Amino acid sequence: MRYLPLTDADRGEMLAKIGASSIDDLFVDVPEEARLDGPIHDLPMHASEMAVERHMRALSKKNLAAADAPFFLGAGAYRHHVPASVDHIIQRGEFLTAYTPYQPEIAQGTLQMLFEFQSQVARLYGCAVANASMYDGSTACWEAIAMAGRIARGKRKKVVLSGALHPHYAEVIRTMAKFTEDEIADAQPTLQGSPDVDGLVSRIDEDTSCVVVQYPDILGRLCDLEKITEAAHAKGALVIAVNLEPVALGAIKSPGEMGADIVVGEGQALGVGLQFGGPYLGLFAVRDQKHVRMMPGRLCGETVDAEGKRGFVLTLSTREQHIRREKATSNICTNSGLCALAFNVHMTLLGEEGLRRLAAENHRLACIAADKLAQVPGVTVLNDHFFNEFTIRLGQDAREVVRKLAQDGILAGVSLGRLYPDADDLSDGLLVTLTETTSEEDIDALCAALKEVLA
Amino acid sequence: MNAPNKSGWKPSAPVTGDSDSPTTTGNRALMLEEPLIFEIGRTGTTGVDLPPVPENTSNRLGGMERSETIGLPGLSEPEAVRHYTRLSRQNYAIDLGLFPLGSCTMKHNPRLNEKVARMPGFADVHPLQPADTVRGALEVVSELANWLVTLTGMHSVAMSPKAGAHGELCGILCIRAALEARGDARKVVLVPESAHGTNPATAAFAGYEVEDIPATAEGRVDLEKLKARLGPDVAAVMITNPNTCGLFERDMKAISDAVHAAGGFVYCDGANFNAIVGKVRPGDLGVDAMHINLHKTFSTPHGGGGPGSGPVVLSEALSPYAPLPFTAKGEDGTVHLVEEENAGEWGHSDAFGRMTAFHGQMGMFTRALAYMLSHGADGLAQVAEDAVLNANYILRSLDDLLLAPYGESGPCMHEALFGDEGFAEDISTLDLAKALIDEGFHPMTMYFPLVVHGAMLIEPTETESKAGLDQFIAALRSVAERAKAGDDSLKAAPYFAPRRRLDETQAARKPVLAWEGELAPAGKPVASEIGGQ
Numbered sequence: 009m010r011y012l013p014l015t016d017a018d019r020g021e022m023l024a025k026i027g028a029s030s031i032d033d034l035f036v037d038v039p040e041e042a043r044l045d046g047p048i049h050d051l052p053m054h055a056s057e058m059a060v061e062r063h064m065r066a067l068s069k070k071n072l073a074a075a076d077a078p079f080f081l082g083a084g085a086y087r088h089h090v091p092a093s094v095d096h097i098i099q100r101g102e103f104l105t106a107y108t109p110y111q112p113e114i115a116q117g118t119l120q121m122l123f124e125f126q127s128q129v130a131r132l133y134g135c136a137v138a139n140a141s142m143y144d145g146s147t148a149c150w151e152a153i154a155m156a157g158r159i160a161r162g163k164r165k166k167v168v169l170s171g172a173l174h175p176h177y178a179e180v181i182r183t184m185a186k187f188t189e190d191e192i193a194d195a196q197p198t199l200q201g202s203p204d205v206d207g208l209v210s211r212i213d214e215d216t217s218c219v220v221v222q223y224p225d226i227l228g229r230l231c232d233l234e235k236i237t238e239a240a241h242a243k244g245a246l247v248i249a250v251n252l253e254p255v256a257l258g259a260i261k262s263p264g265e266m267g268a269d270i271v272v273g274e275g276q277a278l279g280v281g282l283q284f285g286g287p288y289l290g291l292f293a294v295r296d297q298k299h300v301r302m303m304p305g306r307l308c309g310e311t312v313d314a315e316g317k318r319g320f321v322l323t324l325s326t327r328e329q330h331i332r333r334e335k336a337t338s339n340i341c342t343n344s345g346l347c348a349l350a351f352n353v354h355m356t357l358l359g360e361e362g363l364r365r366l367a368a369e370n371h372r373l374a375c376i377a378a379d380k381l382a383q384v385p386g387v388t389v390l391n392d393h394f395f396n397e398f399t400i401r402l403g404q405d406a407r408e409v410v411r412k413l414a415q416d417g418i419l420a421g422v423s424l425g426r427l428y429p430d431a432d433d434l435s436d437g438l439l440v441t442l443t444e445t446t447s448e449e450d451i452d453a454l455c456a457a458l459k460e461v462l463a
Numbered sequence: 464m465n466a467p468n469k470s471g472w473k474p475s476a477p478v479t480g481d482s483d484s485p486t487t488t489g490n491r492a493l494m495l496e497e498p499l500i501f502e503i504g505r506t507g508t509t510g511v512d513l514p515p516v517p518e519n520t521s522n523r524l525g526g527m528e529r530s531e532t533i534g535l536p537g538l539s540e541p542e543a544v545r546h547y548t549r550l551s552r553q554n555y556a557i558d559l560g561l562f563p564l565g566s567c568t569m570k571h572n573p574r575l576n577e578k579v580a581r582m583p584g585f586a587d588v589h590p591l592q593p594a595d596t597v598r599g600a601l602e603v604v605s606e607l608a609n610w611l612v613t614l615t616g617m618h619s620v621a622m623s624p625k626a627g628a629h630g631e632l633c634g635i636l637c638i639r640a641a642l643e644a645r646g647d648a649r650k651v652v653l654v655p656e657s658a659h660g661t662n663p664a665t666a667a668f669a670g671y672e673v674e675d676i677p678a679t680a681e682g683r684v685d686l687e688k689l690k691a692r693l694g695p696d697v698a699a700v701m702i703t704n705p706n707t708c709g710l711f712e713r714d715m716k717a718i719s720d721a722v723h724a725a726g727g728f729v730y731c732d733g734a735n736f737n738a739i740v741g742k743v744r745p746g747d748l749g750v751d752a753m754h755i756n757l758h759k760t761f762s763t764p765h766g767g768g769g770p771g772s773g774p775v776v777l778s779e780a781l782s783p784y785a786p787l788p789f790t791a792k793g794e795d796g797t798v799h800l801v802e803e804e805n806a807g808e809w810g811h812s813d814a815f816g817r818m819t820a821f822h823g824q825m826g827m828f829t830r831a832l833a834y835m836l837s838h839g840a841d842g843l844a845q846v847a848e849d850a851v852l853n854a855n856y857i858l859r860s861l862d863d864l865l866l867a868p869y870g871e872s873g874p875c876m877h878e879a880l881f882g883d884e885g886f887a888e889d890i891s892t893l894d895l896a897k898a899l900i901d902e903g904f905h906p907m908t909m910y911f912p913l914v915v916h917g918a919m920l921i922e923p924t925e926t927e928s929k930a931g932l933d934q935f936i937a938a939l940r941s942v943a944e945r946a947k948a949g950d951d952s953l954k955a956a957p958y959f960a961p962r963r964r965l966d967e968t969q970a971a972r973k974p975v976l977a978w979e980g981e982l983a984p985a986g987k988p989v990a991s992e993i994g995g996q
Contacts, residue, residue: 085591111906144821260529284826309974334664372520
């Protein structure tokens, strides 16, 4: 077998050294009645590299890749062009095949990268400190709520969710809250051109530990978070802002500068790729350094070595499970290190100038698409404002329309029916996303196809 | 004692100190110092070709335009590639040598798996595409699920958890949901002292009180004491098998039977599955839930700390409560995605909820499946055998010199455990580990499990050759002899790594967690102070 270096001669010599007569002697502690006497039935035997590649390629070909179709999906996973050098760097064995940097003297590559990543995320979010990543945006969002509960010392049990929070994020939160006994004040979005800020603010009370608001929201809408942070802070509640599209923050204000206390999000859009939903990259930051010791996840910090040279280490680990066990701030151990590297490299290649250009190009294409779609009979554009994603209404079940267009090779967007299967009043909504990877020809193809289907 | 390497070069003596004479740059030949991007990049530089931001055009951002500088440095592509390549060379990695971290299973990461994961039908599909456009991706999930269920002898598998600890949480939440469904509010989860920290943290996160399970002198669960503790308040026991002392829990079936008889459930931490894959099925030992770290047993790369993937195999009793979404095969063989809207149709309305936004770690699934197909059922059993053989070889090549606290308890499984007994008084396990760095090895897991003083937990995995193990054993013998002899030079090791020992106390006392300087917008970058010049 190509991945196993031991030869039979090696095995014999090693057994002799151990004093065992056969390999079975080393498995004597496994009860005999449970020990398997040969390869498990119903599974194939070993296969060559070529055979495995052929099998996997056949499975890959059964999917319609985004690059092979006009593509307009978003809703928490965004398709951006990832420079070739990003993938090259994350495939360097020294990054790819390293472990968590618990031995800092021989892990400065990973550690310095994490420090850079934390600094980039903090700046992008308008925050003081970001951690070294979480699993994804949805789990980061729940961890932020748990952190707000710790800050409130359990005295406030209510979590107010904006109706326009991604429904899968809301479902993760509801799932976890069942077990922690937090009270979730929940709502669905209403199909209005702008978010219902007053409605959200009116649900905040003295028992509220935090308010969770997505920005831009699930329908692609924008609002000034300052009204929400002022109202929440007046009641002693924290604001958790959730950003799913980091590229947007190259064009719009950061949640931190509008007073959000914890900013979390999905970092997949930069460097990571779609990958059918994972692995992704949870981003987590706090506006005020005073909350650092309440944070979940790994943190990388600067220090010096015995000769006074600057170096980096994982720090403040007394918050973490391997030290604190059942008193830890989270059970998280593995994070999303390699995705953090991809984000870090992509962001470094962009730089501020590139990020702003990328954001402007996304917004420009979205504006063109919104104007063209508005011309299609039967289509209305819902949003007053948007970045690269907006909602259109079709006057009929958008799920069906998406299916029909997929048969014609157009991946038209995410229907609200897919996201909210039980909400009939949202069923004619279609969320359409434009990035720099979308061409104007793609937009025309979408408009033409919609025209035909809706006629 | 220093072992000569293959080229015949032999260091003259144990290292007693550094003898560096500074260079102008702070570099040392191939070891190149590298500043932060914030010290070399500029906000006006970009390594990506995009049209300039149009001026004076209208927008639809609703007055939310960002006006202030963000402070993000950019580099051109050659500068960026060099920056990260230089950084990479300051890392140890499995591609460079043995990485014997106990309980972490740092094995070779086959490159076929990287190639497969990047096929466009897997890498470039959106999680919310219509099902008919992603049937092949769903088949990957389903095929991998079948492997996991078959290898473990369990009933079903929840695929969405993002890593081992997330999988633990998933399993414990299934147990809690099953107990609640029968109106049985139990409050306690029993966890051995030798368990990974994630176990008690997970149980606490899920709202349980955590209590210790007593161990016997030979390093296994004390069955009689466990039985005495079981009762109507115990929701579950969490057991790692093979355990973190490197031993197989011989009484696993009896433990499971006792827990079930008392109305509780058995959670098995599957971090150490590499020792037994293809040799024994946890389902045959009465396990109700076990997470599988695809990034350990099934070789998906650790990536400097993630991403991982932690599917959870479940017994029949827990299967109805598994979280959404997951895949299910229809009668015609078509694989469907079961989500909130169709859970009822698939008889799964008792799902406890959702653990993550999408379907799990697809990029890890493709890699793990390629790995399983490569090994096959026969090769995976060989994996376990070679992993166990390598660990026992290390155990028996060192137990004359280092204390093996459970060396008399029978063969170890895939990891060998030693303690620091016999070290000179002022020399610690940490010192020995840092000296191993100078010998060109990543240290073993240290001070874990907590039940052994100065613990050193060594997991070589099956992808190490005998020659590689022999070199490691020689290196470890040499530093262990120095530790016993009280060689004080160990206390300042490592000498040859990119950094000497780092001041972790300072890092924690005055945390600097982000770069806080101003950035040069263009022109001359800000000065770097790196390099100890």
